[in-house]
Amino acid sequence: MRHFLLWTALMVGTVFWTGAVHAQASDSLIRQGYKDSSAIVDSLLKTIQNDDLAAVSKRSYLLASLSYLSNNVYLGRKDSVIIPYITPDIAYYFKSGFFLEGAASYVNSAAENRFDVVSFVAGYSFSSGHYSGEATANKFFYSSQSTNVKADLKSSLSYYNSYDFGFITPTLTAALNVGTNTDIAGAVGLEHSFVTLKESLTITPTIVGNGSTQNYYSNYYRKRRYTIKRKGKAPIPGIAHITGIVLNASKFKMLDYELSLPVEYKAGKFTFQITPVYAIPVNAVNILKTTVKQNGVTTTKTLTEQISNTFYWAVGISYKFGKK
Numbered sequence: 323m324r325h326f327l328l329w330t331a332l333m334v335g336t337v338f339w340t341g342a343v344h345a346q347a348s349d350s351l352i353r354q355g356y357k358d359s360s361a362i363v364d365s366l367l368k369t370i371q372n373d374d375l376a377a378v379s380k381r382s383y384l385l386a387s388l389s390y391l392s393n394n395v396y397l398g399r400k401d402s403v404i405i406p407y408i409t410p411d412i413a414y415y416f417k418s419g420f421f422l423e424g425a426a427s428y429v430n431s432a433a434e435n436r437f438d439v440v441s442f443v444a445g446y447s448f449s450s451g452h453y454s455g456e457a458t459a460n461k462f463f464y465s466s467q468s469t470n471v472k473a474d475l476k477s478s479l480s481y482y483n484s485y486d487f488g489f490i491t492p493t494l495t496a497a498l499n500v501g502t503n504t505d506i507a508g509a510v511g512l513e514h515s516f517v518t519l520k521e522s523l524t525i526t527p528t529i530v531g532n533g534s535t536q537n538y539y540s541n542y543y544r545k546r547r548y549t550i551k552r553k554g555k556a557p558i559p560g561i562a563h564i565t566g567i568v569l570n571a572s573k574f575k576m577l578d579y580e581l582s583l584p585v586e587y588k589a590g591k592f593t594f595q596i597t598p599v600y601a602i603p604v605n606a607v608n609i610l611k612t613t614v615k616q617n618g619v620t621t622t623k624t625l626t627e628q629i630s631n632t633f634y635w636a637v638g639i640s641y642k643f644g645k646k
Contacts, residue, residue, distance in 0.1 A: 384414050387641070388408075398603025400471060404431060410425065440463045441463070495508060506574060509531060510530070511528060534575075537571045571607075592641055598634075604629075
């Protein structure tokens with residue numbers, strides 16, 4: 323926690339100091355409020371900034387993108403093995419502010435090679451003065467062999483808010499995630515964008531705190547953590563079945579704090595982006611683990627989740643079809 327406070331003081335101090343000596347920047351491109359790493363991939367595919375909204379209101383366009391995610395981390399939680407994603411994406415943005423998007427994430431590691439999740443998004447973005455909002459509806463189709471910690475989710479609804487005060491932009495996001503059970507999630511954040519090189523380069527220091535109920539996480543332990551066979555991992559002798567559940571999964575709590583530094587560079591119709599993220603999980607859960615031996619004997623014990631800070635990153639390139 324001491325390291326987190328030092329990071330926070332450094333980032334907030336940098337934001338305020340730099341904001342005083344730089345020209346006023348545009349709103350953040352990459353939104354971290356209630357954004358897991360798969361949503362960071364999604365944000366790499368979106369190149370709309372508030373100063374582009376006047377142009378967007380006059381014409382529609384198609385956006386094609388390709389991104390790479392070094393590891394799937396959701397609210398500070400991750401699988402026991404690294405899950406890197408390669409994600410092609412295509413989206414259509416209507417001049418009214420509505421957009422449609424489809425993406426397919428391919429997991430490419432020594433242990434796994436397959437399309438792990440296909441997702442579809444419909445949403446609406448708008449801006450009024452210094453306020454920006456975005457409503458989205460998401461539909462997910464995860465592989466039955468996926469070990470993504472949020473693989474139980476089938477759909478989600480979310481609403482993102484931001485208000486640009488010039489020197490700082492606070493954000494607030496609320497979400498409803500639907501799987502076998504329903505989860506409520508939310509996030510608060512602070513960010514500030516610095517624009518240079520004739521508005522071609524944008525750097526956005528960001529800090530976010532994420533909270534949620536954890537029914538999705540309990541279903542991950544119950545259905546996937548122990549039950550899905552991993553390549554190269556031999557079965558445990560004498561064990562027929564292992565499963566687990568997260569205790570008090572319906573309780574809302576803070577789950578992680580995330581520090582990130584999204585960087586975007588525009589060159590004509592191309593946009594290049596990279597986002598390093600440092601996730602600091604908090605509030606480790608208790609897990610009731612049940613082991614069934616081949617002789618029928620069943621044992622249960624309560625474990626405390628092992629959490630650790632994680633550094634991961636995403637990089638992407640997108641191309642905008644249509645007039646600049």
